[in-house]
Amino acid sequence: MTSHHDDLEVAMPRDTVHRRRLLMAAGAVAAGSALNACVVPAQQEPAAPAAPPAAPEEAGSSPEQPSGEGNSADGGQVPEATPPLAQLSEVPTGGGLILKKQKVVITRDSSGTAQAFSAICTHQGCAVTSVSGGTINCACHGSKFDASTGQPVAGPAKSPLPPVAVEQRGDAIYPA
Known part of the structure; x- marks a missing residue:
């Protein structure tokens, strides 16, 4: 046992x-x-x-845009498949508007023409933080880009901000 x-x-x-x-x-x-x-x-x-x-x-x-295209019997969402990024009046002449969610910065030159660039700095991938004095500015490491061309003008960034194709229709700025 x-x-x-x-x-x-x-x-x-x-x-x-x-x-x-x-x-x-x-x-x-x-x-x-x-x-x-x-x-x-x-x-x-x-x-x-x-x-x-x-x-x-x-x-x-852009509440006026959908009402102008309200003739759609499909609920009005088909014409809004590409909503405007911004209204031109929101972008100051000589300045810009940063759209954080879209990661786009829209600038407006002295003639009133809008340009758009990626809002991601080419140095380390930080989001740009402001547009002033003719430059798009990244606060992470001090890079500055020309607001009309996206070319680097100061700081460690060596590459320009990639352009984003946009088109102006009336007062609205749309992705192209």
Whole structure:
């Protein structure tokens, strides 16, 4: 009876160790799945709410546009497939307007013509922070870009801001 009992003692710890490893592995998988479920929606949720605030801003700045195209019986959303980025009147002459959500900076020269550039600095990828004195400015490392050409004029950036094609229709500026 003693030898049988000794065999059970030896066998039980092995089974217990295997069970413990199995339970620990299952717990790790469950924890990883739970963590993944928490992380994935966190990346997707900010992207979804980012779009609705942009739509009200654009809709708020262009209520006349949808009413002018209100002849659509499809709910008016088909003509608004490409809403304006901004109204020309929102972009100061000699200055600019940074559209953070679209990552675009729109500038307006002294003749009133609008140009647009990427709002992402070519030095380290920071978002530009202001337009003043004829330059588009990045506060991260002090890069400055010519507001009419996007060419770097100061700071560590060596490459110009990439142009963004836009077209002016009346007072509205649309993506081209």
